[in-house]
Amino acid sequence: NAGVTQTPKFQVLKTGQSMTLQCAQDMNHEYMSWYRQDPGMGLRLIHYSVGAGITDQGEVPNGYNVSRSTTEDFPLRLLSAAPSQTSVYFCASKRETDTQYFGPGTRLTVL
């Protein structure tokens, strides 16, 4: 198993550009989540999904969209990037009552 994979590893955007951060898992996990990690703030939940076709907002959803058309994939979309979205983004997955597994992260800089 590859576990949780994320692409790209690094990305630089200009303010106003859009992009999609990809996340995939091959463990057949129902739950998938997106977090952002900022200095001194730990991990904050952006969006999550409890299964294909179902998504919900986390703690800091503004400026981000998600969709879950398959069990394996959970892309995160930035429609109009802002400098405040400069962060490290982690995707994670788990079964309902199980341990959460994290991807390696995407480091995003918005100029």
Added chain:
Amino acid sequence: GNSVTQMEGPVTLSEEAFLTINCTYTATGYPSLFWYVQYPGEGLQLLLKATKADDKGSNKGFEATYRKETTSFHLEKGSVQVSDSAVYFCAPKRGQFYFGTGTSLTVIP
């Protein structure tokens, strides 16, 4: 609501020193408790967990005991190594995970 408070870092220790990283939480009901570790440039990995009161999680020489009466889950290791240098996150789970701010540990030879 649910929240977690972690000891602030950074923490710098000499090799073979004793480590304690404090973690206390507030939660409705009885959450499962986790410690995750993040090595430089990598994602978070599960270090250990405990799912009910008085359970002790352990892994790689690290231990933490679920203390319901003090709502704490302090992380300890008797003798740290340089390879333990990382950021440690306490994370109660009650439905969703709630992550602490992380404690950066640097172990010097």
